[in-house]
Amino acid sequence: MKIILVDDERIATEHMKSLLDWEAHGFHIAATATNGRSALKLCEDLRPQIMIVDIRMPVMDGLELIHAATERKLGVKFIVMSAYEDFEYARKAISLGSVSSYLIKHEVNSDKLLLEVNKAKDSWETEEAQRVIQRSEQLKALVTRTAGATLASSSNLPNGTPPLLKPPYAMAVFHSDTPFSAVPAAVAVAAAPLPRLTWEQKLTGSAEDSGWLLVGAFPLNADQSLALFSLKSAIAAPMRESFHALLQAIREQLSQTCPASFSICYTCEADERAVTSLPASYHKITAALHHAVFIGPQATVCADDLPLPQLLPSAQQDISFAHSSSSARLQEVAELLSQHANGSAQIESVVTKLFTPLCQPVWNLRGLYHTARGLTALINEHRVKRGLLEIDPFDTEAYHAVYSTRDIQARFVCLLRELCTALDEARSISHKLQKAILFIHAHYREDISIDAVADAVEISASYLFQLFKRELGRTFLDYLTEHRIHHAKRILRHGDTKMTEVATLVGYRSPQHFSQVFKKLTGTLPHQYRSGDYSR
Template sequence: MKVMLVDDEPIVIEHIKGLIPWEACGYEMIATATNGKSALRICEEKRPEIVIVDIRMPVMDGVQLIRAVSEKQLGILFIVLSAYEDFSVARQVISLGGVSSYLIKHEIDSHKLLQELNKAKATWELEKKQQRMMQNDMIKDLVTGIELKPSSNIDGMKPPFGLALIQKDAPFSTDHLTNVHTEPAHAAKWIMEITKHCAANEHWKLLGEFQTHGAQIVLLFAQRNKAACVLHSELQTLLQSAQQHLFGEFNRTFSVFYTYGGHDPTSLPASFQQVVEAARHTIFCGREALLCVNGLPLSVESTPPAARHIRFDALHESLEQQDVAMMEKAVKELFSRIRKPKWDLRGLYDTIGGLTNVIQEPAAQFGRMDTDIFDVKLYDPVYQMDELIERFIQHLRERLTSMNEIGPLSGKMQRALRYIHEHYHEEISIDDVSYAIGISPSYLHQLFKKEMDRTFLDYVTEHRIQQAKRILRQEDAKITDVAARIGYRSPQHFTQVFKKVTGLLPHQYREAGSRL
């Protein structure tokens, strides 16, 4: 912490300078002065945090210096010195504000000086923290569009601006349209590291930062040197450095999306929406992205999802002909259409839904359970488009292999499985299913043993637990609700069955997935 000493007696200055080992105690004596006028100039140039000042000095005394610094809002705390126990002067000085303590010169020793310095330091840091929090709140309101004009209390709010969004990379899942990966507790630590890392950059000043509804951090910068032509490359270098710093501190990868060059504060909400939208498209750019959103091929949603129609004719034909090469080409063409000329996120999810149906439709015919191809407990996590394409191709290859190796189930068994899939959330029994498809319970029991190599109850249980795993991964539902939604009246019974099938309690399964 930077300290300046002001006294018209050089002997007093030397005495106080020698009382404590300044650097060892966490302080830096940056300057001394013998009058208030020269001290004011130094305060403006070097910005000390604490000034130890004598009251009675020539040219400009201590009271005048404190008043001038207060008017200029330099954010300095004063420790006032006096040779006399003049309490009327003490009251006058303290009433000015910005004064931490009033000391009598002949009473000062090393212990007293260090005590008052630490007291001033704690007060200064608390005030700065409170000011930073207030500024961050004002910046959040401005950037998100709650306030349309910047407050005059936002320090350094001068264009041009840079706006960045940083988020932890998370595996792709089909619920990303509505569910943002959240880690609010961790995000507070990430913010602390980012602000420390960006504070001393010579080109861009970090005006403030805030956390969004998830593990996303938004940073607002202003260009420091208005005379220099600082291009976006300096901002990119700073953000890349922060990205690497976060990885080094937390051993996790982060992606960064930013804009730069804005001159109108009222345009910040539009820039904010740009970086938020870009962050939703991470599957198109992969992990550890560092991208300026101004040039990204983001699409504007104009067609309602219900009006979209994606054709899978070539894929169906390849499966009918059992042609692997033709199937791979069809899948790649489907994804190519949603990457160019624009990134089509809605089209991506529609394509994924259609491909998933193609994969799952024949599952019942071969006695296979539906699986979530993005289940990180079963498969490697997917972070980018090429990995996503390969995941679908892999599962379609497996379906072709299954079609060749295993004969389809009988029509009766297919109808039984279809009924289970439609009514698993109800209290169904083998009697209910056999009645629905028109055969006896004993015959259906034999069909399960013969064609499925498992009992009716085993199959229903497996299907219910599969659905429970999907809910636990994608939603923050209570265990009681999960149990009810998959057909268990008793949450305790559901918990016991889940543990028997998976080896984990439901909350352990959810926590294990959230750490991936």
């Protein structure tokens, strides 16, 4: 914590220095001054947290200094030093609200001084916490373009920060890496949370020698935090390269205390309209992070370099072409499965042709979801023909989490190879049993029986019972129960749906009966499973 000593008698400042081992107690004497005017200039340049000030000084006395610093909202706490006869001055100073204590010069000793300096430190930290909250809210409203947000003057800045956003500036969003899921984002697997970025964190520590200063940092949501930097001095390296190097240093620093995987997306702005372009920079970064699956995990990227559809005029035409060719490629996959082709090279070639146009020349997120769902449907269609349960290729219980398009492509290549091998090794189940299974998949939420399914398939219940036993090695009820519990597990992993609703959603009228069946099949109760007990 920085301290400035102000007294027109140098012997007095030297005495103050000698009273304490300042560094040992967490304080640093940043400078000394012999009058209020030079002290005010030092205060603006060095941004100390505490100033120990004499009342009577030439040029500008202590009272004028305190008044000027308070008016400029520099956030300094003052300890006033004076003789007995200056008490009236001290009383006026204290009324300004930024004075922590008043000391009589000849009564000051090391214990008394340490007590008062710590008192000033506590007072500064309390007020600084409030300034941080206020400033973060203002910056967040300004960056995200909240109605009514206005730019504060530099006099409203928290202590230790530069005037707000004099160009050039840079904006960075720290984003928790989230596993890809083909289900809507609201029920996707949650990412590990990032630590909240605050003024107190050592983001500024990495920036000190880089030429950049932290202007503000605040959480956007549970998974993202935003940091805003201003260029404080000329730098030898190009601006973007310099800021990228700073972010890499910050990443290394944060990684020591943050085990979660995270990416950083940023943009730099040198235009004189820097303040008015803040929302545009923010929306550019959020658009990039919306396409995080194309970036991959633990990345540090500049949003200006990414092939985002909204930044390229011809993007819509490219996306439309990719979407139309995707259906044709999916049909090729379907034909491979129908032919029981198990050539690794052939499967990989077709899947690569599916994914390549999704990633270049522009990123096609809608096409990626369409392709992932299409391939999943094809895989499950052929699994049903084998009497197998449907799968979710992005189920983090069954498979490792995937974070990038490269991972997604590799996952489907692997699943298709396995499926082709399985199809080659054994014949498909009978057409009647396939129809029965499809009926179960469509109606498992209802109170269905083997008689109802047999009627739908147009065979007798006894014959359907024999088909299940002969071709799948299990009863109709076994299969129905497995399918229901399979879907129950997915619901429990992806949301906070009430147990009564979960039971209803998978075809059980009684929550108690559902719990009994769930435990019999999985070895754990539904609420335990939701808490992470994936024992089976």
